[in-house]
Amino acid sequence: MLALVMVMLLGLSACQSPATVNELRGTGDLGLVIERASGSVLVVETTGNSVLGRVEGLGDLSHASVVYSRDGRYGYVFGRDGGLTKVDLLTRSITERVMQSGNSIGGAISQDGRYVAVSNYEPGGVKVFDSETLALVADVPATYTNAEGETAQSKTVGLVDAPGNQFVFSLFDAGEIWTLDMAADSHEITRYDAGDAPYDGLITPDGRYYIAGLFGEDGLSMLDLWEPQAGVTDILPGYGKGEQKLPVYKMPHLEGWAIADGRAFVPAVGHHQVLVADMNDWSLMDRIDVQGQPVFVMASPDNRQIWVSFAHPDNDVIQVIDARTRKIIHTLEPGKAVLHMEFTPRGERVWVSARDSNRVTVYDTRTLDPVATLSAENPSGIFFTSRAHSLGL
Amino acid sequence: MLALVMVMLLGLSACQSPATVNELRGTGDLGLVIERASGSVLVVETTGNSVLGRVEGLGDLSHASVVYSRDGRYGYVFGRDGGLTKVDLLTRSITERVMQSGNSIGGAISQDGRYVAVSNYEPGGVKVFDSETLALVADVPATYTNAEGETAQSKTVGLVDAPGNQFVFSLFDAGEIWTLDMAADSHEITRYDAGDAPYDGLITPDGRYYIAGLFGEDGLSMLDLWEPQAGVTDILPGYGKGEQKLPVYKMPHLEGWAIADGRAFVPAVGHHQVLVADMNDWSLMDRIDVQGQPVFVMASPDNRQIWVSFAHPDNDVIQVIDARTRKIIHTLEPGKAVLHMEFTPRGERVWVSARDSNRVTVYDTRTLDPVATLSAENPSGIFFTSRAHSLGL
Numbered sequence: 001m002l003a004l005v006m007v008m009l010l011g012l013s014a015c016q017s018p019a020t021v022n023e024l025r026g027t028g029d030l031g032l033v034i035e036r037a038s039g040s041v042l043v044v045e046t047t048g049n050s051v052l053g054r055v056e057g058l059g060d061l062s063h064a065s066v067v068y069s070r071d072g073r074y075g076y077v078f079g080r081d082g083g084l085t086k087v088d089l090l091t092r093s094i095t096e097r098v099m100q101s102g103n104s105i106g107g108a109i110s111q112d113g114r115y116v117a118v119s120n121y122e123p124g125g126v127k128v129f130d131s132e133t134l135a136l137v138a139d140v141p142a143t144y145t146n147a148e149g150e151t152a153q154s155k156t157v158g159l160v161d162a163p164g165n166q167f168v169f170s171l172f173d174a175g176e177i178w179t180l181d182m183a184a185d186s187h188e189i190t191r192y193d194a195g196d197a198p199y200d201g202l203i204t205p206d207g208r209y210y211i212a213g214l215f216g217e218d219g220l221s222m223l224d225l226w227e228p229q230a231g232v233t234d235i236l237p238g239y240g241k242g243e244q245k246l247p248v249y250k251m252p253h254l255e256g257w258a259i260a261d262g263r264a265f266v267p268a269v270g271h272h273q274v275l276v277a278d279m280n281d282w283s284l285m286d287r288i289d290v291q292g293q294p295v296f297v298m299a300s301p302d303n304r305q306i307w308v309s310f311a312h313p314d315n316d317v318i319q320v321i322d323a324r325t326r327k328i329i330h331t332l333e334p335g336k337a338v339l340h341m342e343f344t345p346r347g348e349r350v351w352v353s354a355r356d357s358n359r360v361t362v363y364d365t366r367t368l369d370p371v372a373t374l375s376a377e378n379p380s381g382i383f384f385t386s387r388a389h390s391l392g393l
Numbered sequence: 394m395l396a397l398v399m400v401m402l403l404g405l406s407a408c409q410s411p412a413t414v415n416e417l418r419g420t421g422d423l424g425l426v427i428e429r430a431s432g433s434v435l436v437v438e439t440t441g442n443s444v445l446g447r448v449e450g451l452g453d454l455s456h457a458s459v460v461y462s463r464d465g466r467y468g469y470v471f472g473r474d475g476g477l478t479k480v481d482l483l484t485r486s487i488t489e490r491v492m493q494s495g496n497s498i499g500g501a502i503s504q505d506g507r508y509v510a511v512s513n514y515e516p517g518g519v520k521v522f523d524s525e526t527l528a529l530v531a532d533v534p535a536t537y538t539n540a541e542g543e544t545a546q547s548k549t550v551g552l553v554d555a556p557g558n559q560f561v562f563s564l565f566d567a568g569e570i571w572t573l574d575m576a577a578d579s580h581e582i583t584r585y586d587a588g589d590a591p592y593d594g595l596i597t598p599d600g601r602y603y604i605a606g607l608f609g610e611d612g613l614s615m616l617d618l619w620e621p622q623a624g625v626t627d628i629l630p631g632y633g634k635g636e637q638k639l640p641v642y643k644m645p646h647l648e649g650w651a652i653a654d655g656r657a658f659v660p661a662v663g664h665h666q667v668l669v670a671d672m673n674d675w676s677l678m679d680r681i682d683v684q685g686q687p688v689f690v691m692a693s694p695d696n697r698q699i700w701v702s703f704a705h706p707d708n709d710v711i712q713v714i715d716a717r718t719r720k721i722i723h724t725l726e727p728g729k730a731v732l733h734m735e736f737t738p739r740g741e742r743v744w745v746s747a748r749d750s751n752r753v754t755v756y757d758t759r760t761l762d763p764v765a766t767l768s769a770e771n772p773s774g775i776f777f778t779s780r781a782h783s784l785g786l
Contacts, residue, residue: 026483028461028462028466045464072421073419073421111741163739165741207695261599345782346504346556346783346784366558388421391694
């Protein structure tokens with residue numbers, strides 16, 4: 001009995017806040033905060049803005065991301081070291097964990113919630129797992145013929161879910177975009193030629209347009225999933241390294257694009273600017289001068305505000321743009337090494353990680369005042385369970 | 394002990410399916426189905442397409458609707474008899490219940506989840522309750538000066554939540570639109586003149602445009618909440634009874650408007666048509682001929698399909714329109730007296746109530762095939778907990 005009490009006490013001190021584990025509660029206001037240096041995640045709730053507990057043992061969480069089961073109870077954490085970990089937010093424990101590759105770069109959950117797919121750098125390709133058990137369902141090596149005429153596996157990037165229970169991803173080495181159809185048992189793959197060296201991708205919130213950023217040339221590759229037979233088209237031809245005027249400290253993430261009101265707010269590469277593109281014809285409408293090289297550009301759920309974080313050395317501020325006037329309305333200083341943000345689903349608040357200040361600050365989006373501060377160990381990505389209900393997240 | 398067992402058995406047989414009550418589970422895939430004749434609701438889950446249990450004793454549920462707490466655990470059910478009932482989807486029981494008026498017509502939950510507001514016909518006005526306790530927080534009588542020069546309370550309709558923690562609603566008797574600001578303790582009200590006899594309202598998914606349907610004149614009243622000082626403008630001037638060619642069996646619901654891709658798909662009044670309006674200038678772009686007088690016109694989450702239900706006597710079919718070609722691609726026959734539909738949040742399935750067939754049918758949106766059928770007593774509205782994460786729902 002004493003031993004049991006000791007285990008419980010140790011468990012509490014090592015991993016958990018005093019909030020009760022296993023309590024009956026809704027999962028709609030929960031989320032995970034990545035603690036990148038310690039390989040742990042915080043389970044948080046956004047009603048009272050508090051930390052419920054910590055789950056440890058997730059491996060290398062640099063560049064980690066999370067998708068959610070359709071009931072919002074389980075988070076699938078994609079680690080950089082190829083680890084895929086299923087975390088139960090209610091019991092605050094690891095349910096399943098597999099080391100599925102040597103080096104991975106994000107993943108997605110299928111529209112129906114049955115499949116979790118992971119995008120791999122080493123050895124390349126995409127693996128698809130059963131979301132319940134993490135048993136392997138499909139192994140897509142993403143092979144191509146390299147410059148030496150040999151068959152090789154490509155690094156894959158920009159993996160997202162799409163309507164019709166598809167996954168879409170890009171092949172960095174092959175310059176292709178592939179769709180993987182999980183609706184049928186055949187797991188049919190369709191290949192599309194894309195631009196040179198896609199390094200990241202996004203899908204618009206309605207699941208229609210898949211856009212890949214290119215490392216090897218200017219412009220972006222776009223696939224219209226409503227009309228895939230038309231193939232990949234080039235958009236924003238001037239976008240990319242060709243425009244570069246300053247050293248690029250960090251290639252902007254494409255998940256960081258804001259799609260608001262028929263416009264895409266896009267981080268410029270190597271410029272202190274946010275670009276505004278008209279999504280009807282993908283022409284450039286405007287350039288908004290900002291404090292540094294933007295990395296994440298996120299629209300609030302009501303599309304009124306665009307929040308921007310920056311690459312080193314300007315990464316101690318967040319700037320807020322009014323989406324209509326396209327003017328900066330506020331500059332916030334949440335701490336040191338600020339990159340990741342997440343809006344509450346209805347947009348009344350936004351959570352911001354300051355990695356080197358070991359804290360997460362919660363802002364009221366109406367007043368732009370901080371309303372809460374939470375301690376976290378080198379926090380980076382913040383992921384709320386409402387992502388379970390959105391295409392492409 | 395025997396008595397306890399008896400109570401448990403009775404409880405089970407009367408109210409619950411064999412699914413375990415009080416089990417730890419996520420709430421993101423839950424929902425409520427209104428059983429209008431019996432004053433009960435079914436708690437359902439959309440992963441396995443099953444009924445988890447029934448909660449009884451909710452009074453008159455004709456024209457009932459539901460909003461959700463931000464954690465997705467509690468549904469607030471607005472009954473026609475003025476009853477406001479807080480239902481716990483995890484324990485499948487009534488947590489709180491107040492009779493807050495003599496006759497009510499729907500409600501909303503504030504952006505921050507703290508307040509639940511109810512729109513009343515009798516005695517009129519809006520009441521706002523604490524979402525935790527259902528204690529009264531604000532009583533807005535919605536007074537106006539009537540034709541006899543007397544101060545009277547107006548019936549209120551079209552109550553929705555809006556960004557900035559506001560509620561917006563229309564005064565049927567006064568021809569006005571009001572905003573109620575719950576962000577400050579003053580609960581400031583702002584009044585706007587609108588058209589004659591607004592009977593329903595909607596807010597666009599980004600929370601920007603509030604639109605009221607008019608019973609007293611043609612056209613609709615629109616308030617741009619990004620620019621409220623500009624006041625109410627008239628849109629779609631030909632829309633309404635002036636266009637009426639057939640007897641109107643049921644005024645279309647405005648919640649039933651589909652907003653997809655910059656276009657509003659709108660049920661015509663008294664016509665066998667769905668109207669398509671360009672939201673840039675609210676001009677009429679197209680008319681789509683359908684089988685009957687449309688009541689609910691709903692867009693799938695990927696904006697590819699528009700599902701339409703119809704008024705009596707054509708209410709045994711659903712028609713599915715391709716949003717891009719604007720052609721009917723399928724006609725479904727889910728049963729007798731079909732009106733209410735609800736998409737799963739990522740759109741892989743849609744649930745359809747057939748009131749007089751006592752069943753709910755679940756369709757695959759890709760194949761348009763039925764994938765499950767659930768028994769329900771005169772089912773009407775279906776409400777999934779993902780609404781907790783959307784503005785205006």
